[in-house]
Amino acid sequence: MRARKVAHMPSNFILEVGLPHYLVLSSLLFVTGMAGVLLRRNAIVMMMSIELMLNAVNLSFVAFSRYLGLLEGQVMVFFVMTIAAAEAAVGLALVVAIFKRFKEVNIRFFEHLKG
Amino acid sequence: MSPDVFLFWFLAILTVISGLMVVLMTNPVFSALSLAMTMVLIGALFVTLNATFLAGVQLIVYAGAVMVLFVMVLMLFDLKNEIYAFTRGKISGAFKVGSVGILAGLVIGSIGLTASTLLQSSTAPLVSMSGDTTKDLGKILFSQYLLGFEALGALLLIVAVGAVALARSKGGTHAK
Amino acid sequence: MGNDIFEITVNCVKLIIVFLLMVQAVPVLVWLERRGSAFIQNRFGPNRVGPLGLLQLLADAVKFLFKEEFIPEHGIRFLYYGAPVMALVPATLAFAAIPLGYPLQWDSYIFRIQGFEVNVGIVYVLGASSLAVYSILMAGFGSGNKYSLMGALRATAQVVSYELALGLAIVGAILLYGTFNLTEMVAAQQGSLQFAFMGHAVNLSWLPNWGIFYQPLGAVIFFAATFAESNRLPFDLAEGEAELVAGFHTEYGGFKMLLFFIGEYGHMMVGSALMIVFYLGGYGIPGVTIPELQQWAAGVTSSANAASALVSLITFVSFTVKLAVFMWIFIQVRWTLPRFRYDQLMELGWKTMLPWALGNTILTAIVLYIAKA
Numbered sequence: 302m303r304a305r306k307v308a309h310m311p312s313n314f315i316l317e318v319g320l321p322h323y324l325v326l327s328s329l330l331f332v333t334g335m336a337g338v339l340l341r342r343n344a345i346v347m348m349m350s351i352e353l354m355l356n357a358v359n360l361s362f363v364a365f366s367r368y369l370g371l372l373e374g375q376v377m378v379f380f381v382m383t384i385a386a387a388e389a390a391v392g393l394a395l396v397v398a399i400f401k402r403f404k405e406v407n408i409r410f411f412e413h414l415k416g
Numbered sequence: 417m418s419p420d421v422f423l424f425w426f427l428a429i430l431t432v433i434s435g436l437m438v439v440l441m442t443n444p445v446f447s448a449l450s451l452a453m454t455m456v457l458i459g460a461l462f463v464t465l466n467a468t469f470l471a472g473v474q475l476i477v478y479a480g481a482v483m484v485l486f487v488m489v490l491m492l493f494d495l496k497n498e499i500y501a502f503t504r505g506k507i508s509g510a511f512k513v514g515s516v517g518i519l520a521g522l523v524i525g526s527i528g529l530t531a532s533t534l535l536q537s538s539t540a541p542l543v544s545m546s547g548d549t550t551k552d553l554g555k556i557l558f559s560q561y562l563l564g565f566e567a568l569g570a571l572l573l574i575v576a577v578g579a580v581a582l583a584r585s586k587g588g589t590h591a592k
Numbered sequence: 593m594g595n596d597i598f599e600i601t602v603n604c605v606k607l608i609i610v611f612l613l614m615v616q617a618v619p620v621l622v623w624l625e626r627r628g629s630a631f632i633q634n635r636f637g638p639n640r641v642g643p644l645g646l647l648q649l650l651a652d653a654v655k656f657l658f659k660e661e662f663i664p665e666h667g668i669r670f671l672y673y674g675a676p677v678m679a680l681v682p683a684t685l686a687f688a689a690i691p692l693g694y695p696l697q698w699d700s701y702i703f704r705i706q707g708f709e710v711n712v713g714i715v716y717v718l719g720a721s722s723l724a725v726y727s728i729l730m731a732g733f734g735s736g737n738k739y740s741l742m743g744a745l746r747a748t749a750q751v752v753s754y755e756l757a758l759g760l761a762i763v764g765a766i767l768l769y770g771t772f773n774l775t776e777m778v779a780a781q782q783g784s785l786q787f788a789f790m791g792h793a794v795n796l797s798w799l800p801n802w803g804i805f806y807q808p809l810g811a812v813i814f815f816a817a818t819f820a821e822s823n824r825l826p827f828d829l830a831e832g833e834a835e836l837v838a839g840f841h842t843e844y845g846g847f848k849m850l851l852f853f854i855g856e857y858g859h860m861m862v863g864s865a866l867m868i869v870f871y872l873g874g875y876g877i878p879g880v881t882i883p884e885l886q887q888w889a890a891g892v893t894s895s896a897n898a899a900s901a902l903v904s905l906i907t908f909v910s911f912t913v914k915l916a917v918f919m920w921i922f923i924q925v926r927w928t929l930p931r932f933r934y935d936q937l938m939e940l941g942w943k944t945m946l947p948w949a950l951g952n953t954i955l956t957a958i959v960l961y962i963a964k965a
Binding site for chain 1: 420421424425428431432435436438439444447448451454455458461462465466467470473474477478481482483485486489490493502503504509512513515516519520523524527528531549552553556557561564568571572575576578579580582583
Binding site: 418419445446449452456459468469471472473474475476479480481484487488491492550 | 596597600670671710711712715716718719720722723725726729730732733741744745748749752755759772
């Protein structure tokens with residue numbers, strides 16, 4: 302996939318780093334996180350994958366901010382970071398509550414609402 | 417190859433590898449540690465983008481606090497290698513991988529097709545992005561985006577109370 | 593391009609030198625700690641190997657190197673071996689950003705007596721030292737021992753809690769100096785105590801212009817939080833030997849144990865160095881300003897380069913003396929105060945130090961606003 306893309310890009314893709322490089326890197330990380338959310342069954346690992354996706358978005362925000370010369374991107378990163386921290390705190394509290402109830406954090410064991 | 421370019425490729429390759437390790441490791445503790453590694457590397461990438469203050473905050477908030485919480489919870493649960501780490505259904509799993517792959521192809525393809533119109537370097541910046549941006553960032557955060565900042569403070573307070581209420585139980589962690 | 597390569601080489605060499613400085617200080621400190629504790633407890637301490645027992649640590653190092661390799665049966669190999677290495681990294685990275693002396697000017701090239709100059713020095717140092725938790729967690733989990741795990745969890749909770757008080761205590765200093773840059777902070781503290789308050793200029797020539805006189809509460813909170821951050825007595829709950837054998841390094845021996853030791857001393861050094869930079873004038877000498885020192889050096893030496901080198905050397909020695917005083921305070925406190933109970937520790941961190949640090953921040957902001965109006 303990556304090799305095919307290189308053909309479309311300018312031949313100095315490797316030697317000149319610009320905005321597209323950061324965007325490609327960010328989208329690769331985002332997709333990795335998304336695959337983690339879809340494929341993993343451990344609730345904590347799924348939350349970590351969400352954190353990875355948020356980080357990928359942060360990276361593209363900062364890259365845009367740098368190359369557009371606007372600081373709004375960095376302000377957004379602040380907000381995303383705060384919300385990610387809040388999300389992690391609540392999510393982990395939920396996971397701890399679930400673990401106490403089921404002795405398990407694999408979503409395979411609590412997908413039927415059996416109680 | 418100039419040092420900047422070398423630095424970018426070095427960090428980018430390491431970031432992608434450690435990002436993949438988060439998803440592929442069957443032991444959740446290793447996943448968490450490689451996610452911490454990814455976050456440190458993304459902080460380093462922030463430095464290459466002249467966002468030094470954000471890089472420091474990334475280290476303190478993500479690597480130093482959020483991921484430590486994750487690792488602590490994982491260690492409290494004492495989870496070892498999981499047998500059911502991934503989804504069970506082979507067909508649905510294939511669909512998931514396929515859809516993720518298609519998304520990646522579409523996003524990267526669109527970036528590649530528009531690469532010529534995307535900015536290659538900083539043009540006509542409103543603020544000087546070449547030097548340190550910390551002071552300007554503080555000014556813009558506490559003037560234009562003050563309401564959002566205050567709202568985040570309120571959100572954090574609510575979340576702190578909520579997390580304590582959720583995690584609290586009468587008998588502590590060893591309640592039967 | 594050539595200039596880049598030169599800068600990169602110089603910085604790499606400087607990083608190695610800073611690392612070696614830190615590691616080489618550890619044997620001296622261990623000797624000081626053992627002898628000092630012996631004198632505090634009315635014993636002799638190690639006094640057989642070499643003059644005053646100074647070579648004891650060399651003998652110890654040789655012993656450490658020849659100890660048997662050992663890994664616990666239920667340990668996780670990667671984490672078990674990775675943890676001691678990780679213990680060294682954050683302290684070294686943080687220490688490298690601290691200015692150790694006045695910049696040396698050789699013709700037109702300015703050589704900084706610090707690993708590297710970061711414009712957001714404080715944020716960087718805090719960020720780098722917040723990574724120290726991972727070493728503890730890795731050691732605790734990798735050992736496959738419940739005492740190690742309990743010790744690691746305790747240590748982590750403690751470090752994360754006290755990081756808040758530590759960070760908030762510094763905010764007052766940041767407001768005062770209006771910069772994140774450690775070098776600028778040190779430069780702001782030179783000369784005698786003088787400030788303008790509501791249009792009146794105050795000048796006390798018998799006191800140095802140090803941060804501790806503006807931020808006494810911040811300094812106290814910061815210093816106390818440093819003890820907790822480096823897991824030293826009276827906050828060494830992580831290794832309370834009566835309850836947890838030895839905490840997160842129960843299963844470690846030989847050279848790996850020594851690496852943890854170096855990491856701990858490294859944290860003490862970073863904490864003391866930050867204390868000096870924020871509150872005690874950095875590399876400055878009380879009563880003497882840098883221009884006075886430069887004038888004197890120019891009179892003593894023949895060339896401008898040598899004078900600059902002399903100034904750098906003197907400021908470096910001044911910094912080292914201050915650092916040594918703080919290290920001695922660390923050792924003295926360790927052998928004087930008893931250990932806290934864990935709930936007392938958490939209560940002190942969350943219910944006492946955090947509100948006081950917050951109050952200090954708000955008060956500083958208000959006073960600065962009034963003073964500048």
